Amino acid sequence: MPGFLVSHFIENEKGVEVFTKNLSTNNYETFNGRNLILAMGTLNTTRCVLASLKDYETELPLVDNPIAMIPLINPFLFGMANRDKNIMGGLMNLILERNEQLPIQASLYNVGNILLSDLIMSLPLSAEVLPSAIRKIITGLFVAQVFYPQDCQPPSRLKLRRDGSLEINSQQKPGITQEERKLIKLLRELNLFSHPMLIQRPNPGNAIHYAGTIPMRQQPDKKYECDANGLLNHFKKVYLADASLFPELPAKNHTFTLMANAMRIAEQLKKKMG
Numbered sequence: 681m682p683g684f685l686v687s688h689f690i691e692n693e694k695g696v697e698v699f700t701k702n703l704s705t706n707n708y709e710t711f712n713g714r715n716l717i718l719a720m721g722t723l724n725t726t727r728c729v730l731a732s733l734k735d736y737e738t739e740l741p742l743v744d745n746p747i748a749m750i751p752l753i754n755p756f757l758f759g760m761a762n763r764d765k766n767i768m769g770g771l772m773n774l775i776l777e778r779n780e781q782l783p784i785q786a787s788l789y790n791v792g793n794i795l796l797s798d799l800i801m802s803l804p805l806s807a808e809v810l811p812s813a814i815r816k817i818i819t820g821l822f823v824a825q826v827f828y829p830q831d832c833q834p835p836s837r838l839k840l841r842r843d844g845s846l847e848i849n850s851q852q853k854p855g856i857t858q859e860e861r862k863l864i865k866l867l868r869e870l871n872l873f874s875h876p877m878l879i880q881r882p883n884p885g886n887a888i889h890y891a892g893t894i895p896m897r898q899q900p901d902k903k904y905e906c907d908a909n910g911l912l913n914h915f916k917k918v919y920l921a922d923a924s925l926f927p928e929l930p931a932k933n934h935t936f937t938l939m940a941n942a943m944r945i946a947e948q949l950k951k952k953m954g
């Protein structure tokens with residue numbers, strides 16, 4: 681509902697009552713419907729479900745794609761005056777197959793569009809030569825963003841605090857993987873050079889692919905699970921339609937899958953309502 685911030689819901693015999701704040705007037709307003717489909721993004725949907733059940737104790741799993749950022753240099757592209765001639769300027773997507781494990785995805789980006797000021801403190805050069813040196817170097821800088829499937833890292837734990845904020849605790853698996861070594865070796869064939877020691881690992885959550893807090897199951901038996909059509913367990917009229925119900929995340933970005941699944945859930949409900 682544009683302009684309304686949903687806080688929680690109550691299911692009753694007639695349907696579902698939704699509690700909101702009107703962001704134009706700051707007034708609290710309620711809406712009634714026969715059914716409710718929550719699709720506020722994994723974090724906000726989960727917050728809303730926990731708030732509706734006034735549950736400040738349960739810790740739910742939260743999955744995300746672990747990421748590694750591999751900086752790369754192509755020295756043959758240093759000093760190229762025209763960025764349009766930079767053959768690696770576009771985006772390339774790589775899939776690394778693995779034996780008996782889900783594949784890994786890597787996207788290659790040109791970093792030519794970052795602010796020059798971001799590099800200034802990293803180079804041991806005088807202020808006099810820095811601007812022209814950076815302009816020459818930047819055409820040969822690249823980064824490969826590696827997305828792992830969620831099972832490469834323990835899930836984070838999420839709970840609702842009494843003040844309405846979410847507490848999320850994460851652990852990160854450290855260490856260079858053999859896939860990263862393999863990727864660095866493969867990219868050498870494109871004149872892209874790096875070293876495993878240069879790899880950066882953003883904290884869990886930085887992939888922005890949140891999922892798995894209230895997973896769908898064929899036979900849901902836990903309180904925070906959905907059935908295969910998104911119906912929240914122990915409810916009759918409340919459905920989830922975002923990635924909160926994805927039981928797992930592959931390495932490939934999940935948004936198209938999420939959209940297709942949301943349409944499937946809406947279709948199923950439409951049929952059920954007749």
Ligand SMILES: Cc1cc2nc3c(=O)[nH]c(=O)nc-3n(C[C@H](O)[C@H](O)[C@H](O)COP(=O)(O)OP(=O)(O)OC[C@H]3O[C@@H](n4cnc5c(N)ncnc54)[C@H](O)[C@@H]3O)c2cc1C
Binds near residue numbers: 684685686724922938
């Ligand atoms: C910078 C960035 C880059 C990304 N790139 C990619 C990519 O390349 N490929 C890919 O697949 N995915 C990408 N993603 C992830 C993608 O954006 C998400 O997977 C997708 O948007 C999730 O869709 P959703 O409908 O579940 O949630 P959202 O898109 O977050 O939509 C939720 C909606 O609910 C509203 N809302 C939230 N809380 C409330 C509330 N309390 N009351 C009322 N309304 C509320 C929000 O305003 C929003 O309109 C990216 C994300 C970011 C941030």
